[in-house]
Amino acid sequence: MSIMEMHFTKDHEWFRVEGDEATVGITDHAQQALGDITFVDLPKVGKVVSAHDSLLVVESVKAASDVFAPVAGTVSAVNEKLASSPELINQSACADGWLCKLKPFIPAMTELMTAEQYKIFLQEH
Amino acid sequence: MVSIQKTPLCERHIQLGARMVDFSGWYMPVQYDGILAEHHRTRKAASLFDTCHMGRFQVTGPGALDALDRLLTTDIKSIKDGQCKYGFLLREDGGILDDLITYRFNAKSWLIVVNAGTQAKDREWIQARLSTGVTFTDVSGTLAKIDVQGPNALSCVQKVCGIEVASLGYFRFMTFDFGGQAMASRTGYTGEKGVELYVNTDRIVELWDRFLAAGVKPAGLGARDTLRLEAGLPLYGHELSEEMTPVEASMMRYVTKTSDYIGRAALMQRQSQGAANVLVGFRIEGRQSARAGQPLMSQGRQVGTVTSGSYGPTVQCVIGFARLEREFAIVGARVQVDTGRAILEAMIVKPPFYKAD
Numbered sequence: 226m227s228i229m230e231m232h233f234t235k236d237h238e239w240f241r242v243e244g245d246e247a248t249v250g251i252t253d254h255a256q257q258a259l260g261d262i263t264f265v266d267l268p269k270v271g272k273v274v275s276a277h278d279s280l281l282v283v284e285s286v287k288a289a290s291d292v293f294a295p296v297a298g299t300v301s302a303v304n305e306k307l308a309s310s311p312e313l314i315n316q317s318a319c320a321d322g323w324l325c326k327l328k329p330f331i332p333a334m335t336e337l338m339t340a341e342q343y344k345i346f347l348q349e350h
Numbered sequence: 351m352v353s354i355q356k357t358p359l360c361e362r363h364i365q366l367g368a369r370m371v372d373f374s375g376w377y378m379p380v381q382y383d384g385i386l387a388e389h390h391r392t393r394k395a396a397s398l399f400d401t402c403h404m405g406r407f408q409v410t411g412p413g414a415l416d417a418l419d420r421l422l423t424t425d426i427k428s429i430k431d432g433q434c435k436y437g438f439l440l441r442e443d444g445g446i447l448d449d450l451i452t453y454r455f456n457a458k459s460w461l462i463v464v465n466a467g468t469q470a471k472d473r474e475w476i477q478a479r480l481s482t483g484v485t486f487t488d489v490s491g492t493l494a495k496i497d498v499q500g501p502n503a504l505s506c507v508q509k510v511c512g513i514e515v516a517s518l519g520y521f522r523f524m525t526f527d528f529g530g531q532a533m534a535s536r537t538g539y540t541g542e543k544g545v546e547l548y549v550n551t552d553r554i555v556e557l558w559d560r561f562l563a564a565g566v567k568p569a570g571l572g573a574r575d576t577l578r579l580e581a582g583l584p585l586y587g588h589e590l591s592e593e594m595t596p597v598e599a600s601m602m603r604y605v606t607k608t609s610d611y612i613g614r615a616a617l618m619q620r621q622s623q624g625a626a627n628v629l630v631g632f633r634i635e636g637r638q639s640a641r642a643g644q645p646l647m648s649q650g651r652q653v654g655t656v657t658s659g660s661y662g663p664t665v666q667c668v669i670g671f672a673r674l675e676r677e678f679a680i681v682g683a684r685v686q687v688d689t690g691r692a693i694l695e696a697m698i699v700k701p702p703f704y705k706a707d
Binding site for chain 1: 369380381384385386387572576636637638639641660661663689691692
């Protein structure tokens with residue numbers, strides 16, 4: 226799965242689609258801004274979210290921050306490895322540090338950016 | 351609007367890629383390569399901290415000893431040449447204006463080191479209460495300060511400064527020459543062995559660079575905070591404030607019994623009455639952190655407030671300080687922290703949370 230197949234939000238989340246499931250994470254820019262992540266309050270499987278709802282909370286040494294749902298859906302899986310190794314998000318935000326999966330999900334394509342558009346967005350903000 | 355202040359090392363921090371923040375009106379590095387890496391490096395090797403933002407006052411003259419004895423809760427008369435002690439500057443009503451360290455060069459020559467955010471207030475307070483025969487000089491701008499902390503700190507200081515600090519006792523200091531009189535103090539704010547170095551401001555960049563060249567890496571205020579918290583050391587503005595006395599801060603051990611310092615009468619009265627709230631340490635298993643300002647609950651009622659809370663990278667659980675109703679302040683007692691997102695089970699413990707080997 227390449228970065229070209231990922232979608233990005235202005236809140237610095239990403240998701241990529243495999244079949245009818247969306248895998249969600251935060252961007253490398255977001256993990257850098259947060260600093261060392263020490264805890265992830267993972268959602269329960271079955272949690273239903275609308276786009277822009279608080280999906281979960283990540284805590285760094287200094288602060289707790291919401292991660293918003295990039296699309297509406299139902300949490301179908303969480304990255305259990307983050308319970309003991311939250312640093313995976315810092316090490317690999319767009320791959321091993323994924324947060325959870327949504328299935329089914331309802332994309333809202335208008336709000337989303339491609340990797341190239343997100344890169345330009347970061348430069349402008 | 352007061353413009354933000356910069357230390358003489360500010361350019362260095364920016365060159366090193368530090369993330370800079372406003373801390374008590376100072377433009378300071380919060381982290382360089384990451385709070386956790388810097389924390390662990392301090393515990394395992396050594397780190398270099400820019401502490402030029404702290405206030406430094408020189409108090410000299412034949413009346414200096416008596417003046418300090420009146421101003422501070424520190425047992426001034428017991429301090430020997432080359433020794434320093436921790437204590438408080440109190441208001442008349444016992445409220446803590448600041449916590450500070452007092453260094454004695456000799457009976458007529460002293461240095462007090464205060465917090466960054468309280469420096470102007472302290473200076474005003476002290477200057478208004480000095481008697482004749484005492485000279486007060488704010489040397490914050492001319493005498494710079496960096497800290498070297500960690501198990502390798504003493505050998506690094508020895509190598510870089512060419513001074514024998516290993517034989518120096520805890521809370522002892524020595525002077526040496528580094529483009530003028532410099533000073534090395536066996537003190538710190540991390541719970542590790544370490545040295546606080548004071549040199550002429552025009553030489554501080556050179557000294558900083560020498561430590562970097564010797565392989566000592568810098569650490570920012572983020573790691574300084576997790577390190578001091580694990581070591582059970584209070585931070586003014588969080589654990590200590592004007593709204594409380596050393597009785598509420600559970601720190602009467604830093605108050606002399608023998609001197610008539612400002613605030614003594616109020617403090618003695620408070621002590622005999624007993625404080626309604628006291629400062630305690632707490633510990634939460636797991637990684638989800640309690641943060642400053644969050645309420646401590648017992649049976650659905652608020653019984654306290656978190657003053658500092660963080661995941662402790664070395665102790666590998668969440669630790670913190672809280673102001674708590676006295677009846678709940680029992681080691682082993684359990685209270686709940688309401689983070690607004692979760693209820694966390696906390697146990698009252700006696701700091702420090704971490705002790706170096």
